[in-house]
Amino acid sequence: MATSLFLLLGALSFIATIQGQDQSGFISIDCGLPENYSYVEKNTGINYISDANFIDSGVSKTVSPQDKATHQQYFTYLRSFPYGTRNCYRINNVTINTAYIIRTSFLYGNYDGLNKLPQFEVHVGTNLWDTLKFSDASVSIYRELSHSPTRDYVDICLVNIGTGTPFISAIELRILGKDNGPSSYSVARLKGLDLGSKNNSTCRYRDDIYGCIWEPYSVNGWRQLISTNIDPNPSQKMTYVPPASVMRTAATPRNARDSLDFSFQFDYVAQIHVRFYFAEVQKLSANESRSFNISVNGNYWEGPIVPTYNQTDFYIFYSTYFERISEYRFSLLPTEFSTLPPITNAIEIFLVKDFSQPQTQNDQADAMRNIKIAYKVSKNWQGDPCAPVAYKWDGLNCSSVGTLKITALNLSSSGLTGQIVSYISKLTDLESLDLSNNSLNGEIPDFLADLQSLKVLNLHNNNLTGQVPNALIQRSSEGVLSLRLGQNPNLLCESALCDQQTKDKSKKNNTVIYVLASISAILVLLLLVLAMINIIYIKKRKPKDYFKVHKEFSDQTGSQLESKRRRYSFNEVSNMTNNFERVIGRGGFGTVYYGIIDNIQVAVKMLSQSSVQGYQQFLAEVNILMRVHHRNLTSLIGYCNEETNIALIYEYMENGNLEEHLLEKNSRTRLFNWEERLTIAMDAAQGLEYLHNGCKPPIIHRDVKCTNILLNENFQAKMSDLGLSRSFPVDGGTHVTTVIAGTPGYLDPEYQVSNRLTEKSDVYSFGVVLLEIITGKPAIAKAVEGKIHISEWVKSMLAKGDVKCIVDTRLQGDFESSSVWRAVEIAMASVSNKSSKRPYMTDIVTELKECLAMELARKHNSCETMTMSLATESESSSLASSIMMFKTEMAGS
Numbered sequence: 001m002a003t004s005l006f007l008l009l010g011a012l013s014f015i016a017t018i019q020g021q022d023q024s025g026f027i028s029i030d031c032g033l034p035e036n037y038s039y040v041e042k043n044t045g046i047n048y049i050s051d052a053n054f055i056d057s058g059v060s061k062t063v064s065p066q067d068k069a070t071h072q073q074y075f076t077y078l079r080s081f082p083y084g085t086r087n088c089y090r091i092n093n094v095t096i097n098t099a100y101i102i103r104t105s106f107l108y109g110n111y112d113g114l115n116k117l118p119q120f121e122v123h124v125g126t127n128l129w130d131t132l133k134f135s136d137a138s139v140s141i142y143r144e145l146s147h148s149p150t151r152d153y154v155d156i157c158l159v160n161i162g163t164g165t166p167f168i169s170a171i172e173l174r175i176l177g178k179d180n181g182p183s184s185y186s187v188a189r190l191k192g193l194d195l196g197s198k199n200n201s202t203c204r205y206r207d208d209i210y211g212c213i214w215e216p217y218s219v220n221g222w223r224q225l226i227s228t229n230i231d232p233n234p235s236q237k238m239t240y241v242p243p244a245s246v247m248r249t250a251a252t253p254r255n256a257r258d259s260l261d262f263s264f265q266f267d268y269v270a271q272i273h274v275r276f277y278f279a280e281v282q283k284l285s286a287n288e289s290r291s292f293n294i295s296v297n298g299n300y301w302e303g304p305i306v307p308t309y310n311q312t313d314f315y316i317f318y319s320t321y322f323e324r325i326s327e328y329r330f331s332l333l334p335t336e337f338s339t340l341p342p343i344t345n346a347i348e349i350f351l352v353k354d355f356s357q358p359q360t361q362n363d364q365a366d367a368m369r370n371i372k373i374a375y376k377v378s379k380n381w382q383g384d385p386c387a388p389v390a391y392k393w394d395g396l397n398c399s400s401v402g403t404l405k406i407t408a409l410n411l412s413s414s415g416l417t418g419q420i421v422s423y424i425s426k427l428t429d430l431e432s433l434d435l436s437n438n439s440l441n442g443e444i445p446d447f448l449a450d451l452q453s454l455k456v457l458n459l460h461n462n463n464l465t466g467q468v469p470n471a472l473i474q475r476s477s478e479g480v481l482s483l484r485l486g487q488n489p490n491l492l493c494e495s496a497l498c499d500q501q502t503k504d505k506s507k508k509n510n511t512v513i514y515v516l517a518s519i520s521a522i523l524v525l526l527l528l529v530l531a532m533i534n535i536i537y538i539k540k541r542k543p544k545d546y547f548k549v550h551k552e553f554s555d556q557t558g559s560q561l562e563s564k565r566r567r568y569s570f571n572e573v574s575n576m577t578n579n580f581e582r583v584i585g586r587g588g589f590g591t592v593y594y595g596i597i598d599n600i601q602v603a604v605k606m607l608s609q610s611s612v613q614g615y616q617q618f619l620a621e622v623n624i625l626m627r628v629h630h631r632n633l634t635s636l637i638g639y640c641n642e643e644t645n646i647a648l649i650y651e652y653m654e655n656g657n658l659e660e661h662l663l664e665k666n667s668r669t670r671l672f673n674w675e676e677r678l679t680i681a682m683d684a685a686q687g688l689e690y691l692h693n694g695c696k697p698p699i700i701h702r703d704v705k706c707t708n709i710l711l712n713e714n715f716q717a718k719m720s721d722l723g724l725s726r727s728f729p730v731d732g733g734t735h736v737t738t739v740i741a742g743t744p745g746y747l748d749p750e751y752q753v754s755n756r757l758t759e760k761s762d763v764y765s766f767g768v769v770l771l772e773i774i775t776g777k778p779a780i781a782k783a784v785e786g787k788i789h790i791s792e793w794v795k796s797m798l799a800k801g802d803v804k805c806i807v808d809t810r811l812q813g814d815f816e817s818s819s820v821w822r823a824v825e826i827a828m829a830s831v832s833n834k835s836s837k838r839p840y841m842t843d844i845v846t847e848l849k850e851c852l853a854m855e856l857a858r859k860h861n862s863c864e865t866m867t868m869s870l871a872t873e874s875e876s877s878s879l880a881s882s883i884m885m886f887k888t889e890m891a892g893s
């Protein structure tokens with residue numbers, strides 16, 4: 001009969017008795033403590049400081065005398081936030097990509113005399129951390145989070161959700177060490193269980209340097225094993241160790257053949273990590289043995305595990321995102337040779353928090369903060385400027401996709417004094433800037449004219465002086481900028497603009513609008529006519545009517561492009577390819593030949609003579625290449641369009657396509673290391689990102705695959721073969737296509753069903769490419785039971801927790817695991833069946849940049865990390881070590 005531990009983890013609260021030792025780099029803030037005050041807490045020796053330098057709102061309060069007497073000192077004061085919806089602490093001075101434990105503590109203590117327990121939210125940056133509910137005014141609660149900041153600050157925000165005034169008692173940050181784990185999510189530590197302990201005290205005074213809480217846990221029917229004389233060493237691969245007092249006790253079932261069962265149930269779908277700690281506490285004699293397997297929800301997970309005497313080992317269970325389950329049942333089952341029952345000394349349960357909410361682009365967020373400080377703005381300007389949308393800063397408008405950018409800033413009638421600050425120049429996406437009705441003085445700075453997107457600039461009714469920059473006047477007279485400068489008595493404004501603006505501004509504005517409107521109307525009409533002509537044209541055209549192709553060509557290219565991208569005769573093409581001597585590739589379009597023009601190597605793509613499809617693709621590609629140019633797209637050098645001979649001439653990509661290098665081994669190919677792989681992935685992603693966001697209308701590539709990623713002599717990657725590409729409308733509409741085009745294995749499953757093409761179809765294909773880059777396996781691999789798609793395979797590996805096996809073994813473990821792990825996450829998100837769950841290319845580029853930064857950081861790092869990964873490599877129990885490699889929470893002290 002198994003005895004089991006059953007925990008309901010839906011809503012947890014703890015009695016906080018937080019202990020620890022002070023260390024440099026640790027930040028301990030007693031919220032509400034008067035400015036400039038600090039003290040050393042008598043039990044822990046930790047130095048607590050006032051929160052005054054970390055926040056500019058809220059009021060300081062104290063708990064009731066009775067609660068003051070029964071709790072630690074940092075609970076005496078608290079900061080309460082009666083005004084504003086979101087109030088944020090800004091913790092400066094944190095280190096990027098370093099794992100921290102962030103602990104927030106709360107004791108209501110009837111500080112407001114209302115005896116009414118509030119309920120509110122805590123956010124970290126733009127992400128919801130938790131909703132706090134109190135059950136007792138005199139019971140403190142805390143939340144612990146393991147988090148790697150992606151910026152050099154952390155915002156901790158208290159959010160009023162209409163159910164009481166938020167408050168906070170203390171904030172503590174503890175450095176865990178260089179981050180070894182994924183940082184696209186953070187984990188909340190729900191519980192630390194000290195099994196087998198009958199000690200009533202949760203207090204781990206100075207034992208646990210991070211001050212983590214270890215709660216004694218014992219269940220009827222379990223036996224307690226204790227060895228008071230051991231001080232379990234961590235095994236080599238461990239960096240965080242629970243305190244010895246926790247490891248000295250263990251729980252075990254009474255009978256040798258019984259299992260030890262735990263189940264954790266949540267009232268929501270939960271992705272969790274569970275760390276099991278083992279240390280043998282008995283000296284076993286020769287005829288005794290203890291070994292056990294662990295199963296999760298009835299399936300084998302890990303084992304056989306044989307705890308070592310006086311040594312701490314651990315295993316981490318990762319549930320994957322894909323499982324979507326809310327109950328976890330763990331069973332420790334004795335193996336058939338075991339003479340002793342299973343044991344566990346300690347368990348930690350972590351809840352994975354999705355911290356992937358978008359935030360304002362870094363430099364723009366910094367600029368906004370500087371503007372706030374410079375003008376002493378006291379609106380709701382706290383935390384991230386643009387996100388979450390509900391708490392966005394007053395007076396701002398932001399773009400809403402991908403990394404958020406500020407498009408409008410309205411500081412009208414805000415009592416601004418001084419000059420127009422240069423931080424505004426960092427808001428490069430600004431379309432509207434309104435600084436009217438303030439007391440700004442000084443000159444109108446030139447940088448305002450450099451804001452390329454600016455359409456509205458209102459400086460009306462200030463005290464500005466000097467000349468108006470010419471560039472602004474010019475843009476205004478061209479009708480691209482609506483400029484208001486009136487009621488600045490000392491402004492020297494020679495053009496009629498100022499007077500006109502002051503006296504007759506409404507009329508002028510109307511004129512501008514009118515002109516703009518008529519221009520757009522004419523443009524729309526023109527486009528419509530063109531589109532109609534085009535439709536008729538294509539419908540009527542016979543495939544071989546090459547004369548018309550040529551005509552269309554000239555129409556579209558215009559003289560400017562004509563001169564840049566040369567047109568060649570068939571004779572010249574024949575010469576440059578030495579009479580079509582060397583074939584370097586074949587595609588749906590036709591054959592590609594090697595050529596030389598003026599000592600420059602080129603690739604000449606000939607349209608196969610019979611190919612009707614080829615003809616249309618040719619047109620598509622010409623259309624696109626004529627208007628796009630990007631370092632990560634193969635560039636067009638020239639073309640030939642002579643009767644039946646149609647060719648496109650590209651820059652020559654010396655190192656062939658990505659697939660050869662990933663899948664083949666020969667003298668031409670090269671085994672890329674992880675940094676190189678990431679660089680290639682990023683190059684390709686940037687090419688696609690440009691097609692999606694840099695082109696108007698956006699372009700869908702439609703055939704993203706490894707063979708279409710070409711590498712030049714420096715192994716710089718470029719997307720090629722835009723032959724299947726189509727532009728798609730910008731108004732959010734999707735494009736219904738009639739022919740399903742693309743390559744099996746890379747085809748968006750949603751598109752296959754719906755025929756609806758969006759940029760997310762490219763994202764899917766790119767996800768597959770990324771998986772190939774990570775695994776070194778083809779999109780569709782042969783498996784024992786027939787063919788298996790790479791995403792299915794990776795999914796199954798993740799489900800088994802078998803993360804190490806995913807990565808191309810030829811890399812021999814030489815990579816930053818957090819970087820790979822993150823890339824896997826991006827790839828898996830990209831291949832989601834539902835397109836709405838896939839990220840945008842912009843997000844992917846951002847993520848890949850961070851992956852690359854992590855990998856580079858490792859390479860330029862101390863030998864500490866190196867030894868660790870070497871040690872890991874030499875481990876024979878690969879699973880345990882792979883888990884170590886992808887561990888997230890407790891890096892070294």
Ligand SMILES: *[C@@H]1O[C@H](CO)[C@@H](O)[C@H](O)[C@H]1NC(C)=O
Nearest residue numbers: 033034035036037050052053
């Ligand atoms: C805190 O210290 C700073 C610098 O010494 C001083 O300027 C400020 O007035 C002090 N604040 C209070 C409330 O004493």
Ligand SMILES: *[C@@H]1O[C@H](CO)[C@@H](O)[C@H](O)[C@H]1NC(C)=O
Nearest residue numbers: 024025026053091092093094
């Ligand atoms: C950051 O930390 C350094 C050293 O610990 C300190 O001198 C500096 O004032 C801190 N800066 C801020 C903004 O807290």
Ligand SMILES: *[C@@H]1O[C@H](CO)[C@@H](O)[C@H](O)[C@H]1NC(C)=O
Nearest residue numbers: 197198199200201202216218
């Ligand atoms: C632990 O607490 C329980 C009830 O709170 C009490 O009955 C028991 O005696 C305590 N045990 C020890 C060892 O203090």
Ligand SMILES: *[C@@H]1O[C@H](CO)[C@@H](O)[C@H](O)[C@H]1NC(C)=O
Nearest residue numbers: 197198199201203204205245
């Ligand atoms: C109980 O906890 C105290 C305080 O941490 C510790 O000193 C003592 O060793 C613990 N006793 C046992 C049996 O674990």
Ligand SMILES: *[C@@H]1O[C@H](CO)[C@@H](O)[C@H](O)[C@H]1NC(C)=O
Nearest residue numbers: 229230231232233234310311
């Ligand atoms: C356990 O290991 C520690 C070293 O980590 C050692 O000091 C201690 O004596 C060992 N205890 C026993 C009982 O072997």
Ligand SMILES: *[C@@H]1O[C@H](CO)[C@@H](O)[C@H](O)[C@H]1NC(C)=O
Nearest residue numbers: 285286287288289338339340
């Ligand atoms: C193991 O050997 C000891 C003597 O060394 C003996 O007393 C004990 O019964 C044996 N246990 C088992 C399970 O065979």
Ligand SMILES: *[C@@H]1O[C@H](CO)[C@@H](O)[C@H](O)[C@H]1NC(C)=O
Nearest residue numbers: 292293303304333334335336
């Ligand atoms: C424990 O796991 C090992 C290795 O997978 C397996 O061979 C053995 O049958 C398992 N034993 C039990 C009792 O599940």
Ligand SMILES: *[C@@H]1O[C@H](CO)[C@@H](O)[C@H](O)[C@H]1NC(C)=O
Nearest residue numbers: 396397407408409410432434
């Ligand atoms: C900001 O967006 C809102 C809602 O879309 C719009 O009404 C407002 O005019 C915008 N403000 C500026 C300055 O563009």
Ligand SMILES: *[C@@H]1O[C@H](CO)[C@@H](O)[C@H](O)[C@H]1NC(C)=O
Nearest residue numbers: 439441442462463464465490
């Ligand atoms: C405007 O600026 C001038 C100097 O540039 C100053 O003399 C004058 O007092 C200012 N007027 C107001 C209303 O601030």
